[in-house]
Amino acid sequence: KAGVTQTPRYLIKTRGQQVTLSCSPISGHRSVSWYQQTPGQGLQFLFEYFSETQRNKGNFPGRFSGRQFSNSRSEMNVSTLELGDSALYLCASSSPAGSTGELFFGEGSRLTVL
């Protein structure tokens, strides 16, 4: 069974640009969560999608958005990039609602904003 796949793995952007990150969950997993990891703030929850609906949302500005498609693949978008958005963005999938919450993570997309 293939794991969680995130693309791209590395990217460099400049301030003011926007970026889209993609995540393909494990086959059969309908829940996808996104986390931002920085040295200063640690792992911060961005949002969770289940069956194309956002179920949970973290405390991030509206520049951060996401969506989920009918095949459970998810994308997150960050608009008007700031230097502080430089981070490792991790996507995780989990089995259907009511589960214990165990997450299966991808390798992450490392975003550098110059």
Place this chain on the structure above:
Amino acid sequence: SQQGEEDPQALSIQEGENATMNCSYKTSINNLQWYRQNSGRGLVHLILIRSNEREKHSGRLRVTLDTSKKSSSLLITASRAADTASYFCATVQNTGTASKLTFGTGTRLQVTL
């Protein structure tokens, strides 16, 4: 914001020694999980302990949970160089049909030969 605070922030031990990491949290939980992260990589799930359990084992891992003190510990016995990684606790609150995981600050473990 982080639910869990981990202690110590960094730990350096020699191969063969035991490593103990602690996690404290603030609110009631459904379960608590431990994850490992190798440098710059994704997180890997290690073990889950439910709120009604006090201790759990998995291979060289032993996890304890004290809900009265809102704390958990992860013990890695007979450590190996390959155990070098960051370890995170994650508390789980079930909100209806969703499970929300909140990660701690992590402990960076260095195992030297």
